[in-house]
Amino acid sequence: MVLKKLYQQISPLIFLCVFLYGWNAHAQGNPPSISNTGTETINYQEGAAPVVLSANLLIADNDSPNMLLATFTFGGTYASAQDTLIFAETANIKADFDETSGVLRLLSVPANQGVSLADMQTAMRSVQYSLTSDNPTNRTVAVNISVTDTQGNISNTASRSINTSAANDAPEISSNSTASTDGTNTDTRVFDEVEILDPDGSQIIKVEIEIAEGFNSPEDRLFIQGSDGGLKVDEQTAQRIVLSGAEDIRTYENVIRRFFYGHQPFFFRSPGTRKINLRVYDSNNTVSNTLSRFIIIQPTSGPLNNLPPNLLSFSVETNENTNYSFLASDFANRFNDPNGNSLSAIIIRSLPQSGKLFLGENEITNAFILAGTQISPDQIPNLSYRPAAGFNGTDSFTWNA
Numbered sequence: 549m550v551l552k553k554l555y556q557q558i559s560p561l562i563f564l565c566v567f568l569y570g571w572n573a574h575a576q577g578n579p580p581s582i583s584n585t586g587t588e589t590i591n592y593q594e595g596a597a598p599v600v601l602s603a604n605l606l607i608a609d610n611d612s613p614n615m616l617l618a619t620f621t622f623g624g625t626y627a628s629a630q631d632t633l634i635f636a637e638t639a640n641i642k643a644d645f646d647e648t649s650g651v652l653r654l655l656s657v658p659a660n661q662g663v664s665l666a667d668m669q670t671a672m673r674s675v676q677y678s679l680t681s682d683n684p685t686n687r688t689v690a691v692n693i694s695v696t697d698t699q700g701n702i703s704n705t706a707s708r709s710i711n712t713s714a715a716n717d718a719p720e721i722s723s724n725s726t727a728s729t730d731g732t733n734t735d736t737r738v739f740d741e742v743e744i745l746d747p748d749g750s751q752i753i754k755v756e757i758e759i760a761e762g763f764n765s766p767e768d769r770l771f772i773q774g775s776d777g778g779l780k781v782d783e784q785t786a787q788r789i790v791l792s793g794a795e796d797i798r799t800y801e802n803v804i805r806r807f808f809y810g811h812q813p814f815f816f817r818s819p820g821t822r823k824i825n826l827r828v829y830d831s832n833n834t835v836s837n838t839l840s841r842f843i844i845i846q847p848t849s850g851p852l853n854n855l856p857p858n859l860l861s862f863s864v865e866t867n868e869n870t871n872y873s874f875l876a877s878d879f880a881n882r883f884n885d886p887n888g889n890s891l892s893a894i895i896i897r898s899l900p901q902s903g904k905l906f907l908g909e910n911e912i913t914n915a916f917i918l919a920g921t922q923i924s925p926d927q928i929p930n931l932s933y934r935p936a937a938g939f940n941g942t943d944s945f946t947w948n949a
Contacts (some may be wrong), residue, residue, distance in 0.1 A: 614662030622650030623690030636937030
């Protein structure tokens with residue numbers, strides 16, 4: 549109403565000037581520009597570490613010193629189950645990644661002030677691409693990049709192309725019967741309830757089982773009880789059996805359940821521990837993890853052998869950029885000693901790939917592992933896992949007790 553009265557009291561020429569001024573107020577200044585993002589295609593294979601998209605990206609803006617947000621948008625071949633973008637948030641730049649649309653926004657905090665051009669440029673240079681699938685498709689996916697200044701002007705769009713390729717994953721074997729057992733004067737099924745997992749396929753071409761440590765001939769032997777599933781016998785001795793043939797996973801699981809260890813002493817017994825190892829190979833001849841079981845042979849007389857403790861794997865969860873502090877019960881609940889002993893210490897055998905382990909404020913390094921340093925139960929609450937900035941997914945380390 550006030551504007552209407554003002555219009556009635558001024559000339560049309562003055563009104564025209566006021567109108568033009570108001571229209572220009574919605575598009576003040578010039579848009580920023582981004583350059584030097586890189587022109588070469590990034591080749592990325594499954595299992596590789598996250599890769600930086602544009603390490604040398606430059607932002608220029610001749611009339612706006614602050615940036616409001618940056619946008620990274622996947623192109624049409626984006627697959628939410630495979631592709632992700634990673635950014636380690638800072639105090640004044642937060643990340644918002646929409647998995648459905650494949651859009652990552654770097655948002656200034658507080659939004660009404662923006663962040664300096666230099667800070668936004670540094671942030672954009674740190675954005676990483678990663679594959680999250682165990683069985684990705686081979687394709688080219690594009691990421692389109694732009695930045696918006698505090699006046700609402702959007703820059704040109706730069707694009708990075710990424711060629712993704714699958715890598716063959718090794719099969720994994722597990723069993724609920726890996727605990728040490730007394731095999732004196734008896735036949736013992738080596739592995740029961742075996743499970744083989746392979747994200748890349750459903751065929752296995754070979755299985756190997758052997759007494760890797762402690763073998764004594766002629767009292768120890770491996771044998772198949774029942775059918776070999778139609779597999780070819782490549783090798784069969786008392787110490788080692790190798791079967792082959794392209795068959796489905798279920799066939800191999802059934803055959804593995806028929807592997808037995810037999811102990812048949814002659815005039816004397818050789819007490820000690822027999823370590824039996826099992827491996828399978830997938831259709832690309834990639835070998836699995838080694839599944840082991842210890843068979844204990846007790847002496848004829850005198851004190852019995854101390855059976856080693858049985859350990860179970862376990863998993864825990866934490867949020868991105870959030871540390872996890874272990875509890876003594878995390879390990880004690882996965883520890884079982886056939887001799888009735890309680891957990892006295894754990895030993896870290898390998899380190900995680902996408903994070904770090906700390907004991908208090910001291911990082912656990914390879915030197916710590918090589919020294920065989922023991923961590924007592926009362927020290928375990930000081931043990932923590934700290935994920936790498938922006939990492940999400942599965943990470944692991946190994947331990948013993």
